[in-house]
Amino acid sequence: MISPAPKLPVSLVANPRLSSWVQFTDGGRVAISPGKVEIGQGIVTALAQIAADELDVDLGRIDMIRASTAMSPNEGVTSGSLSIQQSGRALRHACAEVRERFLAAASERLGVDAALLDIDDGTISGPGNVRTSYWELAGEVSLDRDATAGAPAKSPAGRALAGHSVPRVDIPDKVFARPRFIHDCALPGLLHGRVLRPDVSRAKLIALDEVATGAVPGLVAVVRDGSFAGVVADSEAAAEAALKILRKGATWSTGEPLPDEYDLAGFLKSQPVQTTVIDARTATSPKQAMRTLRRQYTRPYIAHASIAPSCAMARWEGDRVHVWTHSQGIYLLRADLAIVLKLPAESIIVEHMEGAGCYGHNAADDVALDAVLLAKAASGRPVRVQWSRHDEMSHAPFGAAMAIEIEADLDADNEIVGWRHAIWSNGHAARPGRAAQPALLAASEIENPYPRMISSNPPAANGGGGDRNSVPLYDDFPAWTITSHRLLTMPVRTSALRTLGAQGNLFAIESLIDEIAALRGEDPIAFRLRHLRDERAKDVIRVAAGRAQWKPQKRSGIGYGAGFARYKNTGAYCAAIAEIEGAEDIRVKRLTLAVDVGEAINPDGVVNQIEGGAIQATSWVLKERVRFDRTRITSVSWTDYPILRFSEVPAVDVEIIQRPEIEPVGAGEAAHGPVTAAIANAVYDCLGVRVRDLPITRDRIIAAAELAS
Amino acid sequence: MPSLQFRLNGAAIAVDVDPDQTLLDVLRSRLGVTGPHFGCGAGECGACHVMVDDRAMTSCDMPMWSVENKDVVTVEGLGTMQQPHPLQRAFIAEQAMQCGYCVSGILISAAALLKRNPSPTEAEVREALDRNLCRCGSHNRMVRAVLRAASEMAEP
Numbered sequence: 001m002i003s004p005a006p007k008l009p010v011s012l013v014a015n016p017r018l019s020s021w022v023q024f025t026d027g028g029r030v031a032i033s034p035g036k037v038e039i040g041q042g043i044v045t046a047l048a049q050i051a052a053d054e055l056d057v058d059l060g061r062i063d064m065i066r067a068s069t070a071m072s073p074n075e076g077v078t079s080g081s082l083s084i085q086q087s088g089r090a091l092r093h094a095c096a097e098v099r100e101r102f103l104a105a106a107s108e109r110l111g112v113d114a115a116l117l118d119i120d121d122g123t124i125s126g127p128g129n130v131r132t133s134y135w136e137l138a139g140e141v142s143l144d145r146d147a148t149a150g151a152p153a154k155s156p157a158g159r160a161l162a163g164h165s166v167p168r169v170d171i172p173d174k175v176f177a178r179p180r181f182i183h184d185c186a187l188p189g190l191l192h193g194r195v196l197r198p199d200v201s202r203a204k205l206i207a208l209d210e211v212a213t214g215a216v217p218g219l220v221a222v223v224r225d226g227s228f229a230g231v232v233a234d235s236e237a238a239a240e241a242a243l244k245i246l247r248k249g250a251t252w253s254t255g256e257p258l259p260d261e262y263d264l265a266g267f268l269k270s271q272p273v274q275t276t277v278i279d280a281r282t283a284t285s286p287k288q289a290m291r292t293l294r295r296q297y298t299r300p301y302i303a304h305a306s307i308a309p310s311c312a313m314a315r316w317e318g319d320r321v322h323v324w325t326h327s328q329g330i331y332l333l334r335a336d337l338a339i340v341l342k343l344p345a346e347s348i349i350v351e352h353m354e355g356a357g358c359y360g361h362n363a364a365d366d367v368a369l370d371a372v373l374l375a376k377a378a379s380g381r382p383v384r385v386q387w388s389r390h391d392e393m394s395h396a397p398f399g400a401a402m403a404i405e406i407e408a409d410l411d412a413d414n415e416i417v418g419w420r421h422a423i424w425s426n427g428h429a430a431r432p433g434r435a436a437q438p439a440l441l442a443a444s445e446i447e448n449p450y451p452r453m454i455s456s457n458p459p460a461a462n463g464g465g466g467d468r469n470s471v472p473l474y475d476d477f478p479a480w481t482i483t484s485h486r487l488l489t490m491p492v493r494t495s496a497l498r499t500l501g502a503q504g505n506l507f508a509i510e511s512l513i514d515e516i517a518a519l520r521g522e523d524p525i526a527f528r529l530r531h532l533r534d535e536r537a538k539d540v541i542r543v544a545a546g547r548a549q550w551k552p553q554k555r556s557g558i559g560y561g562a563g564f565a566r567y568k569n570t571g572a573y574c575a576a577i578a579e580i581e582g583a584e585d586i587r588v589k590r591l592t593l594a595v596d597v598g599e600a601i602n603p604d605g606v607v608n609q610i611e612g613g614a615i616q617a618t619s620w621v622l623k624e625r626v627r628f629d630r631t632r633i634t635s636v637s638w639t640d641y642p643i644l645r646f647s648e649v650p651a652v653d654v655e656i657i658q659r660p661e662i663e664p665v666g667a668g669e670a671a672h673g674p675v676t677a678a679i680a681n682a683v684y685d686c687l688g689v690r691v692r693d694l695p696i697t698r699d700r701i702i703a704a705a706e707l708a709s
Numbered sequence: 710m711p712s713l714q715f716r717l718n719g720a721a722i723a724v725d726v727d728p729d730q731t732l733l734d735v736l737r738s739r740l741g742v743t744g745p746h747f748g749c750g751a752g753e754c755g756a757c758h759v760m761v762d763d764r765a766m767t768s769c770d771m772p773m774w775s776v777e778n779k780d781v782v783t784v785e786g787l788g789t790m791q792q793p794h795p796l797q798r799a800f801i802a803e804q805a806m807q808c809g810y811c812v813s814g815i816l817i818s819a820a821a822l823l824k825r826n827p828s829p830t831e832a833e834v835r836e837a838l839d840r841n842l843c844r845c846g847s848h849n850r851m852v853r854a855v856l857r858a859a860s861e862m863a864e865p
Contacts, residue, residue, distance in 0.1 A: 040808025040845055167804060174809030175797045177744030177784045181810060184743035237734055307748050307756055307844045308810045356810035357845045389749040604804055612807050615846030638753040638842065646838040649848040
């Protein structure tokens, strides 16, 4: 048998030059340059651990370099829980090869067989007390060469740091308030910009009274390019003051109507769509269906609602521009900027700086184009643009609303013999850099506008979009058809929000599973275990159930529910048990989760992601819904768009099932689907009501109870 | 512009400002104190919390005239790498954040709580932090960190 040729990790295939990932720098330092960026998920620390392990250097020697199109490997976008998979594997491989090359050079210099050499914190030594180091040899070993598939990485047992909860490298700065966020960076000569955006959805700017702003001290420029208008001033206060005056003197068109927020399913199902059959399975020996359960589930538009408004800086030098951004994809943003500016990509440098958590495609990219356009009027000085809370909540893309219909055919024993799952939703991705037209907001506002990009769905091979996690994980369902209807209109702007369609699909699937188990009088955990064959899947369910002491005795006013998923059907396994208290309102008291991400590089980092995902999902389920009337988004503040507060946050208990021998996958989106379903199922357990429309509020429970009776 | 005096992180200062300008804007743009963050500009998220005479207050909607002769403490005034406040030590020990943008405001709310109530219960900690929003879901870690700091401060 011929063993398959060893394969390079995808990020290394795209960026094979070793020196673009690793460099040994002065003072005994190691510079590691990933193409993925820190968005509060702790990725920089986990990647540093991987590099330190393979190179055998102390973590403290490693400098993690912020990604920039001027020098970093192009790793696309930091999203989809793929950074450990893509960047981690690439770094592990690149560092293993670098280590091998240095050992070979050391062997030559020291006259000792490479197999007898050892590396300790960068010092290479061998028998007879001979020694050298990475830094001594750096002049002899060129890393300006492409990675090969030859160098094997260490075995799990040989790694000192992977699998350990190393403290995050970025936390001290954040606790001691040392400037690290883009928001806190003051470039020399920095000016401040603000952009005027309409309240009415997609209104065009008809007239602007620019003269009135002249009285504002510190005003540098008023910029207008079609419906794009903004101000540049020497302080934030002056920019705000000028914007206020500009707003008063602006005349807008009537805009374009928004759907009826009280009939989202009706709207989604009445639009022109592109229909795709995602998966179909035909029963080998079809069984007679005695009845069919037909259920519809909906989820609303959900806001990313970062705590920080989006922010960017830009500075022109002749026909070249430098952009500082908290975008998740610096190269993708650069591609869109190049289209809008009609410049070669090489004329644009896009450099990452940390922002607040974004949870997907928010306005980070939009504000970068805003800054670039306003900076044109700044005569070479850098301009910083920061959105308002109002604009952040109304003009940034939202997670797409979904209507999901499932028909389950049941036999005489209420066993599932057929399953049809249909999704109506806008696409879940309209990120920049992936199409011939730009996805940036201002590109649709300038004098010669680009059409607003209708969001699409990533292909199934990348986990899909609206269809993510729509194919059941229950392998023994004999037949199914999964269909996705993607809207071809987009009155409400949508793009990637954590989990894309997985949260909605899992809410639907796992709610109906719970309902069918109840119909059979079968315990929902037992029902799931009976229908699963994958032992890793069964393990997370068993561990979560055991930890939650499933199923605690029935108590009045308390309910328990379960949910399970393998994210994207190929990623992390996660099971959740919710304990809720149902009285006037639903209160989630405790969430118990088990998760399997394969090798957990930084276990506390994984727990942090799962806890955070569980709490954010609880917020989505109990509270969140973008509000609008027929002309404008109306949830434009934290009062109109409440999120879960400290006093409402459940206890969260997480167990990781460590599997160091299995390639690691990301944890950031594993919890949302299972937690959503677990809460909904616990509400049924507590109140006897199936709520199929998110968020689960008091009104929704009353409506569902009335419908059921 | 009138000169306005107040104490900032223990030092007396005077600035020439428009008395209606917000404290947050003056801290960040005039005084280079960037710990307090802008989040909403409406006093709804707590990212801009500072202590004014030992009480945690939003600075994004606080006019300068209202802090005249008051004692203002930002996260920079709590402690340093060399001499950290027990809360700062505890937030590191508990790895109590994801993105960390809200943390400077939360540290201030917690510090104000521990000043008036050195041994709070978990429920009291949650209540004291209820005006601070965290979007990443790091709440429970932060609560644990505050309780850890309180017990550390209680040790003789």
